[in-house]
Amino acid sequence: MKVVAFNGSPRREGNTSILIRRVFAELAQEGIETEEINLTGKPLRGCTACMRCFELKNGRCVIEDDLINDCIAKMVQADGIILASPTYFSDVTAEMKALIDRGGMVAIANGAHLQRKVGAAVVAVRRGGAGHVFNTLNHFFFINQMIVPGSSYWNFAFGRDVGEVEEDAEGMGTMATLGRNMAWLLKTING
Secondary structure: OEEEEEEEEOOOOHHHHHHHHHHHHHHHHHOEEEEEEEOOOOOOOOOOOHHHHHHHHOOOOOOOOOOOOHHHHHHHHHHHHEEEEEEEEEEEOOOHHHHHHHHHHHHOOOOOOOOOEEEEEEEOOOOOHHHHHHHHHHHHHHHOOOEOOOOOOEEEEEEEOOOHHHHHHHHHHHHHHHHHHHHHHHHHHHO
């Protein structure tokens, strides 16, 4: 089994990545392979509502000059998907929004090809707005008919400076519980 995490933070080794790695630690203990993909580096374009994905039905977006199609392929191959974002003006980053919009449209256009995969949201936040980010990420999972495990609290942790989320004991504990619950769900589904 494999879980792929998409990190929407422009900080490659920032708080969002730290939270992903905390979830990954629990998955690894259960023998589940993991991979983190950063959405930063090359600019990503949002969905243009061209609807070509519904015409072509080839599992790809017609916009070919960024890494979204690679991300879509990774989602299709994975058993579990983590979408992780810092909180930017009470929402996900533009990079994460591009992945959600284009990846979601392609999935729907291709017979709900993410259906019944396990999905989990991870949110880094300085102070406020994390609930909205959490909802945005979960909406992707729900519209794609995915299965979402719960945790001991909403899946976010507080911190501004790199590494500061590690001081949020409750947030880090929430990530550990999320990892354990995700592993259990994956093993149950894939029995």
